[in-house]
Amino acid sequence: MGSTLVTIGQAVRSNLVVDFQTNLAWATLLDLAPGAGPAHQRLARALRAAIRDGRLPTGAAVPPSRALAEELGCSRWVVTEAYGQLVTEGYLAARVGSATRVAWTPDDPPRGTRPPRPRAPAARYDLAPGLPDVRAFPRRRWADAVGAVTRTVSVADLGLPDPRGHPAARRTIAEYLRRSRGAVATPDTVTICAGITDGVARIARALRRLGVDAVAVEEPGWPRLRAAVEGAGVAVRPVPVDAEGLRVDGLDGVRAVVVGAAHQFPSGTVLSPARRAALLRWARAVDGFVVEDDYDAEFRYDRRPIAAMQGLDPGRVALLGSVSKTLSPALGLGWLVAPGVLAAAADPVTAAPPVLDQLALATFVDRGWYDAHLRAARRRFRTRRDLLLAALARAVPEGAVDGTAAGLHVLLRLPSGVDAPAVVRAAARAGLSLMALDDYRAVPPVTPTPVLVLGYGNLADSEIEPAVAVLRATLDRVS
Structure with a gap:
């Protein structure tokens, strides 16, 4: 196990690197400025502060007592006493044969942070523009x-x-x-x-x-x-x-x-x-x-x-x-x-x-190889575009497809009055990813434009029919 120590004034940053952990807290800045109390109390305060403000997150491992003592230039007793105090207080959890880890979980997120947003469910079908056929890489x-x-x-x-x-x-x-x-x-x-x-x-x-x-x-x-x-x-x-x-x-x-x-x-x-x-x-x-x-x-x-x-x-x-x-x-x-x-x-x-x-x-x-890949991609995308247009003509006859026979997307113009942003939101809830034309405007119009942008690059041919079926059902619900 190799290690280095960087001292900034009275602050010590430990960036020990070990090969048996993936969530270690070696790089945490410990403020060990001189203050009241003996060394083990000052170390416990520094670790406690690092845990409470989120620099040592829940589940992170702290250094082994011998390694941290060597880094700090103190006796191992100082570290074991600090760790023991924090275990007693519930900030750390020690298990025989395993690393000592942070156990404290805040009731509220640390100051200056926001709780993570819940992740939207992954789309079953991707009709959003922007990606090529990454399956064919x-x-x-x-x-x-x-x-x-x-x-x-x-x-x-x-x-x-x-x-x-x-x-x-x-x-x-x-x-x-x-x-x-x-x-x-x-x-x-x-x-x-x-x-x-x-x-x-x-x-x-x-x-x-x-x-x-x-x-x-x-x-x-x-x-x-x-x-x-x-x-x-x-x-x-x-x-x-x-x-x-x-x-x-x-x-x-x-x-x-x-x-x-x-x-x-x-x-x-x-x-x-x-x-x-x-x-x-x-x-x-x-x-x-x-x-x-x-x-x-x-x-x-x-x-x-x-x-x-x-x-x-x-x-x-x-x-x-x-x-x-x-x-x-x-x-x-x-x-x-x-x-x-x-x-x-x-x-x-x-x-x-x-x-x-x-x-x-x-x-x-x-x-x-690049030219060969492009030739194959052109054939694949030409076929996929044709399949998409045919599926849209059957399922969404009130829509009109627009755009040159090129690239990896088409426009679907819907009847006047259709709320395209509402269609996009409802489609996302149904597992279909797509975009509205107004999503790409620097200044959104007062009245939403009833146009969808449908990408077919990152969509398997077999997914076109079910994706368009979800779009049809979404249009019916929004209408």
Whole structure:
């Protein structure tokens, strides 16, 4: 058993590490400032205070008396006397052959804390947007990629990482974006980041350094992107979306905008050619920037995916992508291709994802496994979308499905007067997870919009019919 002790004034922090406990209280700060009474009484007071204020939670083990005595530089008698006193008072419970543990349970939660919220029952069916088919994650090939990297990585690559990402990963992503998304990208213009939200935050900080104090976002849109912009200290200006995508005529007074050109979330629209041209003209006119959120552009079912807008004007458009919708958000891997002026203003100390993960992704792409996974995923999601639309047509004939044949979600427009938020709440009680369109608005409308956002990424084909049946029953109850 190894241990260290850090002393701050008269306070002692013990962070002993042992291999036979999982809920030990080694890292608790014990205030042993000199005071009235002998050492064993002062130790008992310190432990009692740590227990009462929640730093030593119920069930946590305290150090063995010999180990704590060694840490504190006192006799073992001091510790055993303090422990004995607290056992007598009911704060500790001692068992022969087992660790001494905290037994005291407060009647009320410690000051400054809140009791845990009761967990909602797990949904039986997941029609909420946001996740790909995590059941189909290519575990074996990803493990092979990780194993190959771990066996072959150089000693130099195990040192301090490049904040922009490993050169091999940037080279692979640049080549992938050129051939699959029509982007203008080189290893020098690519930054490996933790995902699209991280990329938006990086760009927002760079924009702030360039004097941009407000960024337009699509309304409705993904709330985390708004939060990322605001978290960088930049104001958010919601701009409406219509059937052709972002309303470019709503960009007065800003010099930057985040837009989902290939497939807007949650409206499901594709930015029309006319709007693309107008958006680029606007950027040049105001000396501004377009941040292209390419979050699920690989999934188009009625035609080939539309090329990234970044290829039309790489000096004005930054391109963001990730594997969150194609592989899994658990990987935390994405990329950013930024114009030179934005790249120069970017935060040079922001940490990149772990190097081994970056190299595993590069290996996964270089061996052709990523393209093979995308081809299989497109076939699977096309079939699943068709099954969902057919089930909705049978069970909810009064609804109208909207949205381009792309991505991992559709909109279900219900008759006027249906309370979509009430449907979402009632569905959750019935074990069905889904969202309302108004959940994605920066400013909720006075009258709720009768539109549901239904995701089919994280739903097995066999679950579609029963999930839609629960939705039908929920609509009947709410009506």
